[in-house]
Amino acid sequence: MQFSSTNSQAYREGLHDGIPIGLGYFAVAFSLGIICRSSGFSVFQGFLASFLNNTSAGEFAAITLIGAGASYLEIAMVTLIANARYLLMSCALSQRFASDTPMIHRLGVAFAVTDELFGIAIARPGMLNPWYYYGAMSMAIPGWSSGTALGIIAGSQLPARIVSALSVALFGMFLAVIIPPARQSKVILAVILTSFAASFIASTWPALAAFSSGTRTIILTVAISTMAALLHPLKADAQFEEA
Amino acid sequence: MKNNIYVYIAIMALVTYAIRVIPLAFIRQEIKNNFIRSFLYYVPYVTLAVMTFPAIINDTQNPIAGALALTVGIAAAWRGLSLFHVACCCCAVVFVAEMILVP
Numbered sequence: 001m002q003f004s005s006t007n008s009q010a011y012r013e014g015l016h017d018g019i020p021i022g023l024g025y026f027a028v029a030f031s032l033g034i035i036c037r038s039s040g041f042s043v044f045q046g047f048l049a050s051f052l053n054n055t056s057a058g059e060f061a062a063i064t065l066i067g068a069g070a071s072y073l074e075i076a077m078v079t080l081i082a083n084a085r086y087l088l089m090s091c092a093l094s095q096r097f098a099s100d101t102p103m104i105h106r107l108g109v110a111f112a113v114t115d116e117l118f119g120i121a122i123a124r125p126g127m128l129n130p131w132y133y134y135g136a137m138s139m140a141i142p143g144w145s146s147g148t149a150l151g152i153i154a155g156s157q158l159p160a161r162i163v164s165a166l167s168v169a170l171f172g173m174f175l176a177v178i179i180p181p182a183r184q185s186k187v188i189l190a191v192i193l194t195s196f197a198a199s200f201i202a203s204t205w206p207a208l209a210a211f212s213s214g215t216r217t218i219i220l221t222v223a224i225s226t227m228a229a230l231l232h233p234l235k236a237d238a239q240f241e242e243a
Numbered sequence: 244m245k246n247n248i249y250v251y252i253a254i255m256a257l258v259t260y261a262i263r264v265i266p267l268a269f270i271r272q273e274i275k276n277n278f279i280r281s282f283l284y285y286v287p288y289v290t291l292a293v294m295t296f297p298a299i300i301n302d303t304q305n306p307i308a309g310a311l312a313l314t315v316g317i318a319a320a321w322r323g324l325s326l327f328h329v330a331c332c333c334c335a336v337v338f339v340a341e342m343i344l345v346p
Contacts, residue, residue, distance in 0.1 A: 020330040045248050052256035059255070066251050075251055079258040085290060086259070090266035092283045099271055110264035115294060120326060122287045161345070164304045165338035168312045171299040172333030174291040175313075179320035181288070188288055195292035203297055217293050224289045229281035 007131040014135020020169055021116045021136060022143030027166035029144045032059055033151015039067030043152045050148040054112045054141060057213060058082040084218050089118045096121065096128040105130035112137045116170060119177040187232045195224055308340035 029050060036046035041063070053059050061082045062075050070078075090113050097106065109130055117136050121128055182189040202208040202216050211219070274280050299316075300309035312333040319329045 017326055020327045024330065041248060045252065049252045049255065052252065053259050055259055058259060062251070062255050066246075066248070069246075072246065072250060072254055076254050076258050079255045080262070083259050083262050086262050087266060088283075088286050089290070090263050091270060092286050094266050094270035095274060095280070095283060097267070099273065103268065106267045107264060110260065110267045113263040113267075115291070118287065119291055123326075160304060161338065161341060164302075164308070164341060165334045167302045168299055168309065168316075168333040168337050169330040171295045171302075171312070172316045172319075172330035173326050174295045175316040175320045175333075176324070176326040176329035178288050178291050178295075179317055180323060183321055188285075191285055191288050192292045195289045196296040199293040200297045203301075213294075213298070217290060220293045221286060221290045224293075225282050225285040228285040228289070229278055233277050233281040234284055 007129065010129040010132040011135040014132040014137075015139055016135075017120050017132075018117075018136035018139030020173060021120070022139035024116070024166060024169035024173070025140055025144040026147035027163060028056060028170070029147025030151040030154075031163065032056070032063070033148045033154070035060065035063050035067070036148060037152045039063050041152065043149050046152045047145050047149040051141060051145040054114050054144055055083055055086075056115075061212065081215055082212060085115075085221060086113050086118075088218075088221060089113055089115075093118060093121060093128070098127045101130065109133045112141060114140065116140070116173055119174060123177045123180075187228070191224065191228050195220065198224060303337050304341055305344040308337045308344055311340050312336045 032050065033046055036049070041049065049059060049063065058079050061078045065074060065078055090110065093109070093113060109128075112133075117133065117140055120136060121133055124132065178188075178192055182192050198220050199216075202220060203213075208216055208219070274283070296313065299313050300306045303309035303312070315336045316329055316333045319332045324332070
């Protein structure tokens with residue numbers, strides 16, 4: 001693929017949309033850095049872990065266990081469970097790739113399929129230009145890994161007020177992705193309201209609250225998406241992005 | 244037993260990358276099965292909604308601040324504000340609300 005002006009434009013749009021993600025990641029990663037420190041990670045090791053993983057729940061879970069002296073197998077298992085939702089996201093994302101997209105771009109985008117980057121990619125109409133994704137990655141990955149490193153260096157948290165305010169940035173982004181389509185489609189609106197309600201019940205109902213939040217997300221995603229697909233299947237000839 | 248942190252990091256990174264890359268590398272065609280297409284169409288909405296609520300209320304210092312951020316975020320997104328602006332609105336709401344609610 002030539003680096004055409006279209007790609008350069010897409011890259012810049014990705015950079016722009018990646019700014020709030022990078023900032024949000026930076027704040028959240030700061031508290032991950034604190035955990036890294038207590039688990040015996042050096043500044044470089046924490047930076048490396050975040051640079052290579054780009055996961056919040058997965059890293060939190062695994063690094064806490066490492067601090068408790070977990071085996072290699074346990075770390076592989078907890079990483080697998082906490083991050084299994086990315087398998088679903090990558091499947092969904094694969095449908096936004098033109099079928100002739102070169103393998104190198106598939107390998108490149110896969111490096112950072114995260115909740116937020118997935119969210120903004122899926123919110124773009126039509127097929128995904130990998131350069132848009134790379135632009136957003138260029139903001140998100142440095143934010144996440146440098147935030148982790150700084151958290152280890154500083155050792156104590158930012159003022160609680162600031163952390164609290166920044167922590168909702170990510171949720172604001174989620175809302176910006178899911179709400180506008182809900183305005184167009186009553187089915188999506190119903191799916192979102194059902195998800196809110198089910199998630200609330202799952203977090204308080206002892207039988208489900210015992211699972212990690214990553215596992216609950218997987219269970220609810222599979223259950224509610226299956227229900228929605230059975231009750232309101234897409235029209236056979238519809239484009240993927242249309243209800 | 245003290246294990247090597249670099250080995251831990253390598254295991255985490257490999258498992259995570261495998262989860263992400265396998266679908267992207269191997270699903271090269273448009274999926275024809277209508278149930279699977281419908282299922283994947285709904286996945287992002289469900290996943291993001293499930294992760295937002297009730298976490299937005301639990302992650303702030305004061306749950307009312309989180310609830311206000313949720314309400315304002317939904318209103319801002321409904322009116323079609325950009326990703327960045329919706330996120331800023333939510334942060335500002337929590338910051339101001341907690342000035343009042345958290346002593």
